[in-house]
Amino acid sequence: xxRRAPGExxxxxxxxxxxxxxxxxxxxxxxxxxxxxxxxLPGMLAGRILRxxxxxxxxxxxxxxxxxxxxxxxxVLTADDVPQNALHEDPTGLGLxxxxxxxxxADRVRYQGExxxxxxxxxxxxxxxxxxxxxVEYEPLPxxxxxxxxxxxxxxxxxxDRENLLIHWKLRQGDVEGAFRRAAxxxxxxxxxxxxxxxxxxxEAAVAWVxxxxxxxIRAATQVIEHFREIAEILRLPHNKVRVQAPFLGxxxxxxxxxxxxxYAALLAWKTRRPVRMVWTRQESxxxxxxxxxxxxxxxxxxxxxxxxVAQEISLLADAGPxxxxxxxxxxxxxxxxxxxxxxxxxxxxxxxVFTNNVPTSAMRGxxxxxxxxxxxxxxxxxxxxxxxxxxxxxxxxxxxxxDRLPTGEALETQAALPHITARAVEALGERSRPSAPSGxxxxxxxxxxxxxxxxxxFRDRAQAWIGFExxxxxxxxxxxTDLGGGQAASLAQLAAEVLGVSPDRIAVHIGDSAxxxxxxxxxxxxQLYMSGNAVVKAAGELRAMMIPVAASLLExxxxxxxxxxxxxxxxGAPKRTIALARVVKECGRRGIPTALLSGFQGEHAAPIDLExxxxxxxxxxxxxxxxxEVEVDAETGAVRVLKLAACHDVGRAINPQSxxxxxxxxxxxxxxxxxxEEVALEAGINLTTLFAGYLIPTAMDVPDVRPLVVESGEGKxxxxxxxxxxxxxGPPPAAVAAAIQDAVGVRLTDLPMTPERVxxxxxARPARPEHEARGKV
Amino acid sequence: xxxxxxxxxxxxxxxxSVDVWAAPHETLLAVLRDTLGATxxxxxxxxxxxxxxxxxLDGAPINACLLLAxxxxxRAVTTVKGLGAEGHLHPLQRAFVAHExxxxxxxxxxxxxxxxxxxxxxxxxxxxxxxSAIAGNLCRCTGYTRIVDAIEACAGTGKGxxxxxxxx
Numbered sequence: 015x016x017r018r019a020p021g022e023x024x025x026x027x028x029x030x031x032x033x034x035x036x037x038x039x040x041x042x043x044x045x046x047x048x049x050x051x052x053x054x055l056p057g058m059l060a061g062r063i064l065r066x067x068x069x070x071x072x073x074x075x076x077x078x079x080x081x082x083x084x085x086x087x088x089x090v091l092t093a094d095d096v097p098q099n100a101l102h103e104d105p106t107g108l109g110l111x112x113x114x115x116x117x118x119x120a121d122r123v124r125y126q127g128e129x130x131x132x133x134x135x136x137x138x139x140x141x142x143x144x145x146x147x148x149x150v151e152y153e154p155l156p157x158x159x160x161x162x163x164x165x166x167x168x169x170x171x172x173x174x175d176r177e178n179l180l181i182h183w184k185l186r187q188g189d190v191e192g193a194f195r196r197a198a199x200x201x202x203x204x205x206x207x208x209x210x211x212x213x214x215x216x217x218e219a220a221v222a223w224v225x226x227x228x229x230x231x232i233r234a235a236t237q238v239i240e241h242f243r244e245i246a247e248i249l250r251l252p253h254n255k256v257r258v259q260a261p262f263l264g265x266x267x268x269x270x271x272x273x274x275x276x277x278y279a280a281l282l283a284w285k286t287r288r289p290v291r292m293v294w295t296r297q298e299s300x301x302x303x304x305x306x307x308x309x310x311x312x313x314x315x316x317x318x319x320x321x322x323x324v325a326q327e328i329s330l331l332a333d334a335g336p337x338x339x340x341x342x343x344x345x346x347x348x349x350x351x352x353x354x355x356x357x358x359x360x361x362x363x364x365x366x367x368v369f370t371n372n373v374p375t376s377a378m379r380g381x382x383x384x385x386x387x388x389x390x391x392x393x394x395x396x397x398x399x400x401x402x403x404x405x406x407x408x409x410x411x412x413x414x415x416x417x418d419r420l421p422t423g424e425a426l427e428t429q430a431a432l433p434h435i436t437a438r439a440v441e442a443l444g445e446r447s448r449p450s451a452p453s454g455x456x457x458x459x460x461x462x463x464x465x466x467x468x469x470x471x472x473f474r475d476r477a478q479a480w481i482g483f484e485x486x487x488x489x490x491x492x493x494x495x496t497d498l499g500g501g502q503a504a505s506l507a508q509l510a511a512e513v514l515g516v517s518p519d520r521i522a523v524h525i526g527d528s529a530x531x532x533x534x535x536x537x538x539x540x541x542q543l544y545m546s547g548n549a550v551v552k553a554a555g556e557l558r559a560m561m562i563p564v565a566a567s568l569l570e571x572x573x574x575x576x577x578x579x580x581x582x583x584x585x586x587g588a589p590k591r592t593i594a595l596a597r598v599v600k601e602c603g604r605r606g607i608p609t610a611l612l613s614g615f616q617g618e619h620a621a622p623i624d625l626e627x628x629x630x631x632x633x634x635x636x637x638x639x640x641x642x643x644e645v646e647v648d649a650e651t652g653a654v655r656v657l658k659l660a661a662c663h664d665v666g667r668a669i670n671p672q673s674x675x676x677x678x679x680x681x682x683x684x685x686x687x688x689x690x691x692e693e694v695a696l697e698a699g700i701n702l703t704t705l706f707a708g709y710l711i712p713t714a715m716d717v718p719d720v721r722p723l724v725v726e727s728g729e730g731k732x733x734x735x736x737x738x739x740x741x742x743x744x745g746p747p748p749a750a751v752a753a754a755i756q757d758a759v760g761v762r763l764t765d766l767p768m769t770p771e772r773v774x775x776x777x778x779a780r781p782a783r784p785e786h787e788a789r790g791k792v
Numbered sequence: 793x794x795x796x797x798x799x800x801x802x803x804x805x806x807x808x809s810v811d812v813w814a815a816p817h818e819t820l821l822a823v824l825r826d827t828l829g830a831t832x833x834x835x836x837x838x839x840x841x842x843x844x845x846x847x848x849l850d851g852a853p854i855n856a857c858l859l860l861a862x863x864x865x866x867r868a869v870t871t872v873k874g875l876g877a878e879g880h881l882h883p884l885q886r887a888f889v890a891h892e893x894x895x896x897x898x899x900x901x902x903x904x905x906x907x908x909x910x911x912x913x914x915x916x917x918x919x920x921x922x923x924s925a926i927a928g929n930l931c932r933c934t935g936y937t938r939i940v941d942a943i944e945a946c947a948g949t950g951k952g953x954x955x956x957x958x959x960x
Contacts, residue, residue, distance in 0.1 A: 038897070264897070265932050295838060706841040
């Protein structure tokens with residue numbers, strides 16, 4: 015069957031669906047890509063930040079005179095020097111409240127590592143010397159270091175003028191109490207996930223300067239060039255006097271979604287009128303940049319005797335750190351998908367985020383949907399155990415189907431190919447492995463998930479793209495997307511190549527410049543293929559529609575018979591009747607028909623949900639997946655080794671299958687890291703993992719080959735029916751590994767990460783029973 | 793520290809002699825990036841943990857963040873630009889493109905150099921041996937499978953001659 019894209023694209027595909035090599039990778043293997051920290055300008059200063067030593071303290075005095083007097087020091091700035099020392103945030107996007115987050119702490123610090131002062135000097139060494147010359151007198155204050163304790167009525171407050179509860183989202187559907195009374199099986203359990211660092215290999219970096227036209231320009235490793243607006247507010251400049259450029263990023267994963275270095279580098283450049291480079295050390299990145307939220311998740315799940323879910327009662331509590339950042343939106347996503355890809359008629363969810371004096375938390379790949387996957391999938395397994403059915407059976411009896419009502423009351427509008435996805439993942443595990451040692455126990459587990467792609471509908475998301483031919487028939491795309499490494503730019507070229515018949519090597523993609531590329535909204539929320547992909551396809555389709563009549567007249571053919579392919583316009587069915595696209599472009603010029611245009615794609619939008627019930631429209635669509643894992647647990651040490659990992663997702667349509675597989679493989683390993691080893695450890699707000707030697711991410715020795723399985727259901731809301739795939743693969747591994755550990759040694763872990771110590775303790779605490787038998791659930 | 797007298801350091805970078813002044817405390821990484829503009833060598837952690845700053849020193853992979861620049865005196869330093877460039881890419885570079893073994897590309901220069909040195913000594917490695925060889929180089933994007941694929945595809949090609957920059 016052939017499929018036509020919206021518009022007038024002829025099938026079958028020529029370019030879409032092919033594993034084309036990415037142009038940016040060709041540069042990257044040669045070391046020629048200039049990342050943010052690689053930029054150099056004449057007279058460039060080194061910028062550094064003085065960070066708070068205490069997580070909760072009053073600042074009695076901050077003295078910068080000695081630092082300012084040092085030779086080679088161009089500027090030392092404190093809160094008093096910031097024109098508008100506040101980032102105004104609307105945490106919910108609903109105008110319910112506003113919050114002012116300080117750019118530099120003025121009279122109080124609220125987390126260890128909070129920026130206090132800025133320095134610009136002739137060299138990194140001199141900047142460091144200046145930092146050391148700044149004197150700060152602190153008065154340590156009691157702090158809030160536990161999300162549960164933050165809710166205590168008499169405890170300390172992070173902000174004296176407001177309670178510690180930052181947000182409380184509610185979802186109410188059906189009659190939960192009544193359903194539990196009638197349930198044949200009920201499982202109640204509390205799960206805890208940990209703080210995780212994004213650990214992009216590229217630390218946060220920017221070079222900022224005041225350009226010849228007076229525009230403050232920041233070339234930064236950022237996912238969101240639209241932050242130019244906030245920077246302008248901080249500097250009290252008109253928005254059009256600040257420009258953000260984003261070169262190719264060395265990874266983002268949500269860690270460069272909030273601003274990092276940008277306002278600080280901008281302030282120093284604006285004050286000194288000289289270029290300033292600021293590169294955070296790995297250690298300050300680990301210390302103070304926002305992390306993934308730790309969640310405490312209490313789940314009560316009820317089912318009928320034959321394993322049909324009847325009710326879920328869920329309480330989610332996230333530690334937001336001292337400032338809102340994106341916490342309200344993260345817990346909102348968790349609320350919406352808190353029940354996972356299952357039909358549940360009666361649902362009650364309370365999702366809260368609270369202020370603490372711990373390191374801030376915000377966006378990270380998976381964005382709330384990741385944490386709840388660990389909980390809802392563990393619940394499914396425990397219910398299956400209680401009912402004496404398999405992990406597959408309980409899932410297949412409850413999988414969401416197209417048209418089903420979600421707990422928010424909205425209908426699922428696209429296919430959820432979960433039975434097929436799950437079968438593929440399980441099948442890919444193949445023969446069960448034998449233990450490698452006498453103490454080894456092999457086990458298997460699965461986990462399914464659903465992850466939104468696209469922004470919440472009330473943000474009324476929009477992306478623009480400019481597309482145009484050069485006189486020689488080469489094509490140019492201008493789009494304000496940022497490329498984190500996922501092939502965001504290359505995929506736009508592949509889409510345009512499909513529609514306009516230009517070979518990908520004849521397409522230049524200009525991205526990431528708030529002054530020169532049409533704004534596309536940042537690269538986050540798995541939105542860029544959905545939004546900018548649709549925008550580029552729409553722009554290319556409009557351009558094609560303008561040029562086809564010209565080509566038809568040159569070819570002396572009817573318009574419906576004209577196709578654009580291989581850099582030529584031609585007549586379908588007559589291979590010799592072709593003319594170069596450059597010739598069509600020239601003829602368009604002669605006739606005064608434009609060969610370039612700006613277009614835009616408006617994402618789905620709707621009114622906000624009902625705040626008391628959580629009922630309404632939320633996200634445009636979801637991506638579904640299932641991971642199957644096999645582990646070997648050393649029953650004597652508790653060490654867990656992942657032997658096999660098969661990860662299957664329905665991507666609607668794979669624009670570039672190789673890039674899709676790369677997202678799946680990388681996301682699955684990131685999830686495996688969270689499952690087994692990663693943890694930002696805090697003790698009373700003090701970060702104990704500020705060395706990369708202490709914050710462990712998976713090495714090549716810690717993970718197996720990931721088997722990526724791509725399902726193309728042909729249903730999705732992106733270009734050519736694609737779904738987003740950036741975030742979804744991160745979700746399933748923790749629950750799948752927990753299930754596999756249970757299969758191997760008979761204990762169910764509920765806290766992440768599942769370190770050897772935790773597994774060992776759980777095995778030792780297990781009630782004695784005869785030789786454990788692998789149940790072969792999968 | 794700021795006042796320590798700089799020292800003259802001469803070494804060979806990608807086949808060409810270089811002659812620079814470096815402060816005694818300066819790392820090879822800092823001199824490569826900031827003095828010589830060799831920005832293909834990346835800073836990732838400064839602790840010798842992540843491997844993004846990997847260069848070859850007389851053919852052996854080292855973390856440039858852990859070596860003082862003065863220790864490179866008289867030796868040959870190879871960065872990814874010494875491995876190959878447009879028009880004459882090293883087989884490993886071509887394989888990394890074909891297998892999409894790079895996503896963000898930040899770990900890629902170091903990864904390529906480690907793979908190059910490893911294959912020179914291990915013409916027919918197993919996948920596990922490849923994994924062991926690159927375990928000191930972190931990648932957060934790919935999950936490693938495609939990196940192993942790309943290196944495996946180059947095994948036995950005899951193009952891993954240790955420490956020799958590609959002919960220009």
